[in-house]
Amino acid sequence: MSKFREIVSKYKNIILLFISSFLVFLSYPKISISEISFISLIPYIIVIFNLKTKKEALKYGFIYGFFTYLFILYWIFPTLRAGDVNTFIAISGVALLSSIMSVEFIIITFFGYLSKNCSVNMMIFLMPSVFVIVDFIKTNITRYLPYFPWFQLGYSQWNNIYFLNLAGLAQVYSITFVIVLVNSLLASIIIEKENGKRIRKLIIAFLILFISFYIGRLRFNDLEKAIAFSDKKINIVVMQPSIDFYMKWNISYVEDIKARIEKLLKEASSLKPDLIIWPENSLYGWIDDPDVFTWLCKNIKETQTYHIVGSISKTNRRYVSSYLISPKCQIIGEYNKRVLVPFGEYVPLRNILGKFIGVIGELGEFEKGNYEQNPFNLKSINIGQTICYETAFDYLFYPDDDVDLFVNITNDGWYLNTSAPYQHFAIAVVRAVENGRYLVRAANNGISAVISPNGAIIDKLNLNEYKIMHKEIKITQIKRQSDIEKNVFVFLSFIIFISFLMAMIFR
Template sequence: MDRARARQILFACASGLLLPFCFPKFDFGALAWVALVPLHLTLDHIPKRRAFWLGWLTGTIGFTGIMAWVVTAMTTYGKVPLPISYAILLLLTAYLGVYVGLYSLSVVWLRDLIPRYGILLAPCFWVSLELLRTYFLSGLPWCLLGYSQYRRIEIIQIADHFGVYGVSFLIVLVNLALAELISWMMPFFRGFRPARLPWELATTAVLLVTLSWHYGSWVTSEAPFSDIPRSTITVGVVQPNIDQAVKWDLAFRDETMARFDRLTDQLGSGMDLVVWPEAATPFVLERERDYQLQLAAWAARAQAPILLGSPALRFYSDRRPYLLNSAYLLTPEGQVLGRYDKHHLVPFGEYIPLKSSVLFFLDKLVEGIGDFEAGPGSTVLSFAPKSADGPARPVKFGVAICYEVIFPDLVRRFATNGAEFLVTITNDGWFGNSSAPAQHFAMVVLRSVENHLAFARSANTGISGFIDPFGRILDSSALFTEAALQARLTAWQPHTFYTRHGDVFAYGCVLICALLCLFGLFRTKEPAHGTTAITPA
């Protein structure tokens, strides 16, 4: 192996090693703005095939570090042997690495297609590939690059127009500009005449980052929303910290319910809404009359409706049973005010894709109570908050259950349907003491910003907490502790550009990429200029 190729591999590995540090638990978000620079430096004047493999190497290493928690979920709770768990992890991350490989190939291709200026459009390919990852094979948009900035409130406000994909676009553009500047500067140190300064790319990156920062500062001042009617509600969330190993143990059922009772009581009677986590009840709520009465008594004591997760049992037309992963809104009078059924299920966790035909030999990778069916969609629930001035108008909210919150368009539909704030309930106990709970929580921040709606999050083992409409974390709990948190949240309907129009920016990037591909396919190549022999006189 020659030195140039060895250096390329080393740089590609460096980018891969840096990527996990951009996300929780490490949380070095600033690193994201330079993490891809080494990879981009390797993509100068190399064949497309090598560019793909270098990008694939970066992506595989990066996603292996980001998603190492997959092994914990499979070995600890799915009882999958450790060697098989690592093999599945590597298979998954090798697949995810393909997206970075395709991006790297596109960078080299754009340089050949439109010399000097084509590289400006490379971030469109990154965004298009992130959008593809969101939907292809059920979708796995875990830790898109833009999520690394969840603590940089000013810079992520552009998500209210462009979604998380807009933040990813900006990060990739800056990485690309820095790499091009470094490549331009290298001849200075080698004693060569430098190539032409890539001022177009550098200027574009500086301009867009500056505009994004100023826009974020303006939005977080709330000046654009001063005329929007709003109300304030008090929401409490309960984190019971029930060990996953005993969650469905009949012998531990009473202890589980006693823990919910105690924590709900700690919130007091001043709540407008109390939120319990996903699958809070270790039984099918509709089939347990005694526990229904007990829950109603607790809601009456809290003087507030309780939102709680519980499986719902239903039957096909041939009387075969099936389950829904549901969230029930229970009133203090003991009535079910509404129910939301999880729409986007976790493949291999809540169901086996193609189980009846192709994958009949597989079982779920995590233990549970059976396979689930998908619910109908983004149902909005409502309740009447407390008011000293008589009956208050009902407040509408949407509930995203667990994995659903990582899908931007799915959450957006709640806002489109009239939600004034959002709730997510989850059981992250499957992840153990890994980086996944913090990564999962970070993604909720971007959902708040995209729709400018407050979020309440209740997680069985953590992280529970509250996020304001601009992505600021108001409160959060520690992992594997019991907690009862409360906060005052804004309820309103700002209907952002993203809420109204969805991922038009990302699909615009797809359109640009498609047009570039058509241009590359059909462009007329210039004929080679012939050479004329000169005969000496």
Template sequence: MKRLAGRIILLWGWRRLAVAFVAGALLVLTQAPYDFFAAGFVSFPVLVWLLDGITGDASANPLKRLRPAFAAGWWFGFGYFLAGLWWIGGAVLVEADSFAWALPFAVVGIPLLMAFFYGFATALARLFWSNGLGRIAALAFAFGLAEWLRGFLFTGFPWNPVGLAAMPTPLLMQSVAITGVVGMNALAVFVFAMPALLAGGQGRRAGLIAALLLVVAHVGLGMVRLNAQEPAESKTLALRIVQPSIDLAEKWDQSVRDRIFATTLELSARPPAEGEPAPTLIVWPETSVPFLFAERPEALVAIGEMLQPGQMLLAGTVREEETAGATPLDYNSVVAINDQGEIVGAVDKVHLVPFGEYIPFAGLARRFGLNQLVAGPMNFAAGSQRYPIELPGGVAAAAFVCYEIIFPDMVRVDAASSRIIVNVTNDAWFGDTPGPYQHFRQAQIRAVENGLPVLRAANNGISGVIDARGRVVDALALNVRDSLDAQISLPKGPSALAPVQRTAGYAILGFLALMALGGLITERLRTN
């Protein structure tokens, strides 16, 4: 181990950056659908040794001294995000004639920008760098902080946070109910980087023991929570999720929209399996209705005729709102329709996808010829607020559209008065790539964090039912046209741990920062 560490420490020039890039790309194997968490025990020690080998002119200004550390982290991040997000390019190729020009931006541009967060992390870590356990704590604190910032800066994009590497199965997801993703990000880096101490350094024994205790606690908590007796529940919800698997090439084609609508109705109206109850709730995916209800009111009549007494439909659709003397506003919404064909509730998407659903600084962007990077029906307006939709039996459901489910704080706040989470999406943009699997994994994590079941309806997968511990009750594979029936027990409300996750995450970051500072002070006292 010392020999390997020495070779990496002594790397110079492009070889150092190439190793950082490869180490970052390797880390993607820890994410869905690969779930090879052991790759983290390679990537992060390599990054530690790369930072160990940084030398600089002590007389240079602070920014210049930190430039090599930033470069190592930036190339590490570029490798990670390029290998983990390349599938985004599929969205711009749905209508390649119009949007192929945006392929370099989607495939390379986004990773280039995301890599700055990891460059920031390694530069910050180097400020607290010491010889031993302190530097592991510094790296963990810095990555935890960088991932937290990635969740909201520039509208936020917390996709594939490093903490998910430590949560490949429901057994290993339960700790996030206490730490939140903020704390899990930092603790995952702390444990994954610990093998770097095998090459030497102060605090090796203490660090390895701490890492072992964290792993044991992580697994032990999972076993306890998954084997705990479920409390008696007052309600069980029978539901159906519809996955119509509509080809995006014809999704907005007016000549086939009647056929699309008829297909979705047929999947919804199928009788339940023998001996199973009829669903009380039916869920359609994002923008599953291929027209505006205002233009086709007979569609509501058809839905009312399809629904049995007492049933309700939650449908992803475009909702248009008239404005005085201005162009109508269009919202990407979830609407609730009762058995009379009446719209009795609607929730609009609040967090829109930049350049996918709206154009930031639209006037300036269009001067440079920039428009939406993916095919779609229109530019959307953002909803102003979110509130629970009341399902039959008085059950409150928190509905989220597409990638809103990847934002932990948003889900926690908006689901605080609900008993179930609904996520509608259209991952057909990304085909049979890691993207839909990564998106589904985030929905599992939200279920564990909030202690609430998640119902996920996707156009072509992955649709599924996830219980309050992150276990998949049932799911439909990619590219399958079908409906899924299930029954799910409803907790009385979100987990009592949900409100403390943010505080716990910040406390973990603070403790690691103090540990890093202590290591730095101890080393300086020892050398003086």
């Protein structure tokens, strides 16, 4: 027993970091026990309280980031293996990515260490600020550099519907700020020696949660009323053909793809919708291939309605695209994907990594579309487009109020039955709430859904269901937050951070 205690004592910090990372994993999709997020960081913050040197801060920040991303991004391993990537390379890939992304937590831990040396109260407020700043930078740096901002603590609240509605007022950053602030307060209670201070901090933590929940509930109810009184509607059908992505480009599978889609189209057209939405890359070939386009037109004309079709194109440049197509098969709108998936649609540092990773296969690499693209217009309804994991980038969602409805088409068939499709879906729910608009998600093999402006899942198709989804959507005209209003927690975080730096310089 003494030997066991000795080992635990020696590796106490690493054990605490592992526990914290695992709790974050439990709070995150696919498990999604969202309440755990409010205590998940306590072991991590306790470790920061006990750090003695800057070197320790860097070391344990790396370890925590590595553990956390290893849990969150484990799905990359089975995805790479399904793409015939060597086991060693697949393991190395996950480990390398987790190591690179641990830089986020190295930064957070380092500033947490510096702030706790000033005072416990300084650390309580600096920790949520640095979390928000790191999330904001890693999302927006993708305008210029490749990065993968897949993980944000705020996404863990996708199914905590009242608390989630804070994002409609001040984006997902507000949720992250509150989560980290509550964790910091609770962790400080464990460190605090005076009972009076402990009680005060516990009361403050519960007040913050109560006020956040109450504000979110008010917004949820306001949106419910706005939706109920809306008289602008669109009747849509979402197709989920559940085509085996790893067989998709096998020529012997073409007739099966056609049959699956034609069956769904026949069922969809009988409902006489205004719009039928196909998932990303849903055709059996390139849309500009004459045979493929002829087959597509034949089926569209038979339905006698409008379609949004996801396809790859190569007429001018190689794009991942979506098209708005009229009942007469005229292309009246085109959207080209603006942020491509690393290793799925292009290989960063291709001269080096391209020798080892062949996920792209025979399709080759694609090019980015222009950042400034107009929404589709259908019967006076403006439809904002995103493709696949573009939902992870809030700046891609049109900044004005002209967009009435968002459509996200995706193909998560790459990721099998891992956490990835659920994590991807959770991000889409948050984007719907942030923008105060319905978001319709069409996924090849799921999860397809109609998400209301307040985050309620109106209808959905589960993973690997072969089915259509029919809904009438009421278009809301709720005014969206201005850039200043929606980024208030980002501004607050920078103010706190700069104040801390000034205090460090002039103390």
